[in-house]
Amino acid sequence: MSDAPSTNDGALAGLRVVELSSERGAWAGKLLADMGAEVIVVEPPGGDPMRRYGPFLEDRPGSERSLYWWHYNTSKLGVTLELDSAKDRKRLLGLIATADLLIECEPPGVMAARGLSYEELCAVRADLIAISITSFGSSDLRSAEPATDLTILAGGGPVWNCGYDDHSLPPVRGGGNQGFHTACHYAVMSALVALLVRDETGLGQHIDVNMHAAANVTTEAGSYEWLVARGTVQRQTGRHAAQNPTLPTQIECADGRHVNTGVPPTRPAQFLGLHRWLRDLGWLEEFPEAFLLELGAEREFIDLAKIAEDPELMAIFGAGREAQNLIASRLSAYDFFLGSQQRGLPVGIIYAPEEVLEDPHFRARGFPTEVEHPELARSFVYPGAPYRFEKSPWRISRRAPMLGEHNELIFRPLEEQLP
């Protein structure tokens, strides 16, 4: 493989990754592929189950019509292998001999039972970096038990933190397969560390990614309140779970849409901004606590740690929130978001995912990304770059592979090399 750098290569150009297809690891492969790695996703001959996940192009199922498959497999090449057949296992070993990284998500023991243990893979590629993503790590028998994104997030901590003030309602799993994503983020970070280690030492290694553990260390205060002070946080609507209830931060605006006010105003300039905003809107007279905003604006510095022992500060703090609530209830969510931010108040509009694509900021950054589907003679808009690399850019180099699309391209050179 040529390793000569050229302009506009992704940061991972020249890297070959073999990914055994799985909903659990697909995001890791995409993150690498969109940065220029040659990621070859290996499916069973009948196709990965993801091809049967909706949504589908025009709502008609079909192995090349799954938008789920499309999203998670951009920039990859696709081949098919029957890993239970000796002939195809040999082909896989031939492929791995040419690879830098392997990503697999089989339950513990499955790879070894096929004669594809890490040791056996190293026999064909001594400096291989092999990443195993399992529910509970490769040495825990629980990894052989059934699990889904829902059960990982429920058992691993995130679900306990999320939901509503009303605890007669169940806690909530955040949408979008974030349990899989979190494990994949750690898989990619770890793979890159191993790659840098290999650059220094020439050594490959095995990386064991534990999905349950990944969820466990992605709960912020959920974990450290317990670790440090044995405190148990309780879920609240749209804001941080906390040991003691905090005031709401999610406001319904005049158009029925919501905003999040995050951390309420604490800086003198923010109180001044709120006061002027009320004045400009002509609503100052209707807000009896306006003088508290002025008091806040006059303070030199506000120390939240002192709020309990400073009743005036407590009142100022409360007035800031009340002023936000009043303004939000009379403006559209977008106007409140924009007006707040222009006054230095960190407020967020609560967008549905698709609304991001229509927003002027994200459009100006070029976030919506056209991807060609030559087989349909069409192109579609995909979510774009999570990060902007000046010299080695993120890029969707091709749409997701069709079933077995690159068998010929990938396997023929390998077979030509056989004695």
Place this chain on the structure above:
Amino acid sequence: MASKALSHLRICDFTGQLAGAGATKFLAAFGAQVIRIEDPVRQGRWDILRGLPPFVDERRGIDQGGAFNNHNVEKLGVTLNLRKERGRQLLRQLIEVSDVVSENFAAGVLERMGFGYEALRTIKGDIIYVSNCGFGHHGPYSEFKTWGPIVQAVSGLTFSSALAGREPAGWGYSYMDHTGGYFMAIAILMALRHRNRTGEGQAIDLSCTDAGATLNGPALLDYTVNGRPLRRDGMPDSNRSQHPAMAPHGIYPSKGEDEWIAIACRSDADWQSLAAEIGEPWVGEQHFRELAGRLREQDALDVRIGEWTASQERFALALRLRAAGIPAAAVAKPGERIDDDSNTEDWGLWPEVKHSAMGTVRADGLPVHHSESDWSVERGGPCLGEHNQQVFGGLLGLDARELEALRAEGVI
């Protein structure tokens, strides 16, 4: 023993809170020398977590913050007053011997201090500069300020976490501070790989809302390809599973106060197994036999399952269901998954660190293990200026008299 994996790398680190500090924590755990630069005038309070709870005992102060410790284990900490020329000079010396400069200030802050990418590059030609901010360095909102919940709101993640017909539940923590940190670590490591290959450094603009917006892909494509928005009647409904379609799939009440169990049936076979475990006449109703029927009757199905689970102990029930081949898990409370879970304990997920002021404290470890170059988390987060001597003396070669003068002049 400290990890050696990345011990050849040095990071000049301005990050704080979690969105930035989480990134360099990962690198520090693998042995990178991460040097946190903090402002002595404001006592490092730009990172609000420095003095905030939780606390190990009754002591308070900028070296007592439990969250700060959690996100800054294995890092060094120095103070540097960049308002003074001598402070800027020392920073330039530090950058000269660093591989990476990382920060998660609001856009433009580091540039206004005189250390934008162009300036960094004149100090060290192949420097890697990674910035993580809410809306990135370009675009109409680049001046806007964010916290994790704001990023989640704007990127679509708050909206996509909800029960049907209710306002967004959102995330009960800063999921995008964690995840923004993961993307930031990925960006730093990819840029290092690019430098290894080509010899060139670069600037990276990580917009946390862009990163967050990539995490709802199938819903986005349903909109761009099929014209179907997620903002529609009955949606989102994130305890259920639309992609792939599963039913039953939810979080059900169990015996006890505010105790819950998650159950998912991936297939008709899973449903048959669950039906056998439930063993009540209603499970045989014809319309529950196939997925399409269970999806159609999901409200009724969930009520029935909830009635069945409500009287049962959640851990025992989850164990029984998994033994029958059905994905199930008790909704674990913090103490249960931290102190009573053999998996996290055997993994070493909660290492004890030695913090110079707080003493021995447990912290989040890493959910990965490397066979040849594993991570290690032993040292607590740095007290303010704790490593001034080691960094300005040991690394940059200043002697005791010069260090004393820097202190006297308010430079460090």
